Amino acid sequence: MNSPLRIVFAGTPEFAASSLAALLEHSYQVIAVYTQPDRPAGRGRKLLQSPVKQLALQHNLPVYQPLNFKTEQAIAELEALQPDLMIVAAYGLLLPQSVLSLPKLGCINVHASLLPRWRGAAPIHRALLAGDHQTGITIMQMDAGLDTGAMLYKRSTDILPDDTAGSLHDRLATLGATTLIDSLAALTQGQLDAEKQDDGQACYAAKLVKEEGRIDWSLPAPQLAVQVRGLNPWPVAFCLLGDETLRIWQAEANISAKTTAEPGTLTAIQRDGLEVATGQGSLKLTHIQLPGKRAQPVSALLNGQHPFSVGMRFS
Numbered sequence: 001m002n003s004p005l006r007i008v009f010a011g012t013p014e015f016a017a018s019s020l021a022a023l024l025e026h027s028y029q030v031i032a033v034y035t036q037p038d039r040p041a042g043r044g045r046k047l048l049q050s051p052v053k054q055l056a057l058q059h060n061l062p063v064y065q066p067l068n069f070k071t072e073q074a075i076a077e078l079e080a081l082q083p084d085l086m087i088v089a090a091y092g093l094l095l096p097q098s099v100l101s102l103p104k105l106g107c108i109n110v111h112a113s114l115l116p117r118w119r120g121a122a123p124i125h126r127a128l129l130a131g132d133h134q135t136g137i138t139i140m141q142m143d144a145g146l147d148t149g150a151m152l153y154k155r156s157t158d159i160l161p162d163d164t165a166g167s168l169h170d171r172l173a174t175l176g177a178t179t180l181i182d183s184l185a186a187l188t189q190g191q192l193d194a195e196k197q198d199d200g201q202a203c204y205a206a207k208l209v210k211e212e213g214r215i216d217w218s219l220p221a222p223q224l225a226v227q228v229r230g231l232n233p234w235p236v237a238f239c240l241l242g243d244e245t246l247r248i249w250q251a252e253a254n255i256s257a258k259t260t261a262e263p264g265t266l267t268a269i270q271r272d273g274l275e276v277a278t279g280q281g282s283l284k285l286t287h288i289q290l291p292g293k294r295a296q297p298v299s300a301l302l303n304g305q306h307p308f309s310v311g312m313r314f315s
Helices: 014-025 051-058 072-081 123-129 165-188 221-230
Strands: 007-011 030-034 039-041 046-048 085-089 107-111 118-120 134-141 151-158 203-205 237-241 244-254 266-270 273-277 282-289
Touching: 007 014, 007 051, 014 030, 014 051, 014 085, 014 165, 030 051, 030 072, 085 165, 107 165, 118 123, 123 134, 123 165, 123 203, 123 221, 134 165, 151 165, 221 237, 221 244, 221 282, 244 273
Parallel strands: 007 030, 007 085, 085 107, 118 203
Antiparallel strands: 039 046, 107 134, 134 151, 237 244, 244 282, 266 273, 273 282
16 A cells, blocks of 8 residues: 555554554555664663664664654754654653644554553553453544543454463554554545543553562462563562562462461472462462573473472562
């Protein structure tokens, strides 16, 4: 499909790169790409290009990386591009009204939740952590608020019992790309009707912090299992093993387990996992990461030396 639209794309991580790749695959006219400035990463603290920037450079697209849109120069650069439409996906910057009103058709956003359910920086993780059974993609007409604009197009997907934040992210990235393409086809044909969000149904998807990974063994096992899934692959659930950190990558709840042991007590060492007492039932740790080691299945860890013994306490 050849599009007459002059499109500016704004995004930063892998989630956004999926949508940009779909636009290019369908021959939409992407005239420029905006992404966050390169950031230092890794032990060497070398500047790392975002996935969106890497993809844009592969396709010889002009890349702009302003710190924000508070300067006249940043606004002037965008205005000079004369965009018909700006498409935003996980860009990481709030766009002021001066930017939102520049493109002829405004700015639309590829948002990873069924709005207004989760507004904010971490909708994928928050949906999992809240125990939601369904999530999806909303194509939204952006306004000056935080994910408060009118909804244009939606697609849903079930949250599976074994989904992690990582697996759900990957599925939503693909769904976001296909939903964007379908919505653009409808947009160019004048078939999209904007639907106002019900603010009373909105929840705030706050950015994750590492401390949210700390396990409270007094909570019920099913809640802890959801915490483990919702924080994989970052920041990863954890507890203390002595004075060091034990990271828990995968775990299963056993609500029917009967024990009088204090929550956090290792009650059984099984071939495929470590059974730990909780406030209700037990949590079987199946993939863990010992201090200074790589993550691995407990079944592999138990084949060699390990620090575990029945009756020990995780704090």
